[in-house]
Amino acid sequence: MSTTIPGSPVIEETTSFVRAEAAPTPRTVRLVSVDAYRGVVMLLMASEGLGISKVAEQLSNSGLWQLLRFQTDHVTWTGCALWDLIQPSFSFLVGAALVYSFANRRARGEPYGRMLRHAIVRSVLLVLLGVFLRSDHKPQTYWTFEDTLTQIGLGYTFLFLLADKKPRVQLAACAVLLVGYWLAFALHPLPSAGLDYASVGVKPDFPHLTGFAAHWDKNTNFAAHFDQWFLNLFPREKPFVFNGGGYLTLSFIPTLATMILGLLAGGVLRSENPATEKVRTFVVAGIGCLVAGFLLDKLGICPVVKRIWTPSWTIYSGGWCFLLLAAFYYVVDVRERKRWAFPLVVVGMNSIAMYVMAHFLASIVERSLKTNLGEHFFEHIGGVYAPILESSVVLFFLWLVCWWMYRRKLFLKI
Numbered sequence: 001m002s003t004t005i006p007g008s009p010v011i012e013e014t015t016s017f018v019r020a021e022a023a024p025t026p027r028t029v030r031l032v033s034v035d036a037y038r039g040v041v042m043l044l045m046a047s048e049g050l051g052i053s054k055v056a057e058q059l060s061n062s063g064l065w066q067l068l069r070f071q072t073d074h075v076t077w078t079g080c081a082l083w084d085l086i087q088p089s090f091s092f093l094v095g096a097a098l099v100y101s102f103a104n105r106r107a108r109g110e111p112y113g114r115m116l117r118h119a120i121v122r123s124v125l126l127v128l129l130g131v132f133l134r135s136d137h138k139p140q141t142y143w144t145f146e147d148t149l150t151q152i153g154l155g156y157t158f159l160f161l162l163a164d165k166k167p168r169v170q171l172a173a174c175a176v177l178l179v180g181y182w183l184a185f186a187l188h189p190l191p192s193a194g195l196d197y198a199s200v201g202v203k204p205d206f207p208h209l210t211g212f213a214a215h216w217d218k219n220t221n222f223a224a225h226f227d228q229w230f231l232n233l234f235p236r237e238k239p240f241v242f243n244g245g246g247y248l249t250l251s252f253i254p255t256l257a258t259m260i261l262g263l264l265a266g267g268v269l270r271s272e273n274p275a276t277e278k279v280r281t282f283v284v285a286g287i288g289c290l291v292a293g294f295l296l297d298k299l300g301i302c303p304v305v306k307r308i309w310t311p312s313w314t315i316y317s318g319g320w321c322f323l324l325l326a327a328f329y330y331v332v333d334v335r336e337r338k339r340w341a342f343p344l345v346v347v348g349m350n351s352i353a354m355y356v357m358a359h360f361l362a363s364i365v366e367r368s369l370k371t372n373l374g375e376h377f378f379e380h381i382g383g384v385y386a387p388i389l390e391s392s393v394v395l396f397f398l399w400l401v402c403w404w405m406y407r408r409k410l411f412l413k414i
């Protein structure tokens with residue numbers, strides 16, 4: 001952990017944009033909107049759905065609660081819910097922040113070689129932290145690479161190499177990644193007709209993709225076969241056969257494309273274009289990506305699947321990221337409605353700390369509440385809504401820790 005003064009010229013990709021001590025310009029001023037957007041993402045992640053699914057089970061006749069349940073959980077395979085946008089948003093914002101970080105370091109006269117070494121070290125640390133978090137409650141190191149931090153780390157150095165390139169080069173790199181990844185799946189042979197899907201962790205009621213889209217079916221696709229080889233190169237408690245959720249190591253490739261979209265967005269934010277033109281650019285890009293991703297899915301070219309980060313998912317979720325960034329930027333920085341965003345900024349400036357606390361501290365707080373207040377305390381005062389009340393108290397405690405760190409200018413960085 002290190003300390004960072006918000007008024008200093010340091011800008012960290014994984015924490016926040018920081019304004020310069022000198023007279024701020026549109027190219028260096030801190031963007032509260034980005035911290036607020038990141039704060040929303042981290043609060044959603046840490047809340048784990050706020051217990052809404054448990055309440056919805058008991059209120060199964062309520063259409064509103066079923067809608068909330070759908071939006072606070074990942075879809076089974078194809079499609080998109082609010083919860084599915086957490087990881088793309090986090091990755092997208094890493095790319096946007098890197099634009100500022102790169103420019104800031106270069107302005108300080110930092111040699112490119114030193115910057116590259118820093119990026120490589122950061123990549124390694126992110127990968128190892130992701131593995132460390134996934135190994136919690138395991139008998140030995142659990143070598144898996146689908147964690148959000150690990151996925152970002154695997155692509156981060158490549159992202160850095162694109163940071164100072166022209167937008168057309170960045171866009172071309174994004175296209176090459178997506179087309180190449182699509183071809184790898186499309187050219188991979190489909191599973192045999194007699195395959196026992198239970199042997200690869202697919203339940204009988206799973207909504208299988210059919211026709212050409214079957215190339216992106218669960219645990220029978222190109223990247224799933226890659227993991228059956230790659231993950232068994234590491235020491236394991238037992239041989240790797242499949243990932244229960246269908247998640248893949250090679251998803252870092254299209255995740256890198258998502259970060260490149262963020263890199264393009266950061267370039268727009270840092271440009272000298274009028275603020276209204278920036279908003280318009282994000283809206284047009286967002287709508288365009290949504291339409292393109294939707295058509296790729298509906299035309300049967302490539303299904304929208306978040307769990308394996310299909311190219312169409314990269315484009316579709318990228319559209320939502322552009323639109324969400326446009327909304328936050330317009331309200332917070334253009335209209336200067338910033339005071340309401342303070343609780344979000346507190347978390348957005350310490351995203352890594354919140355990520356780690358959500359994995360370790362949240363369960364400790366939950367157990368401590370039951371120990372000290374009673375096993376059924378929240379049921380007594382909240383009734384059917386007890387899961388939401390309990391989750392809200394835990395989330396508020398995590399926020400208080402972030403607030404305490406914010407007040408003392410403590411920011412966890414990698």
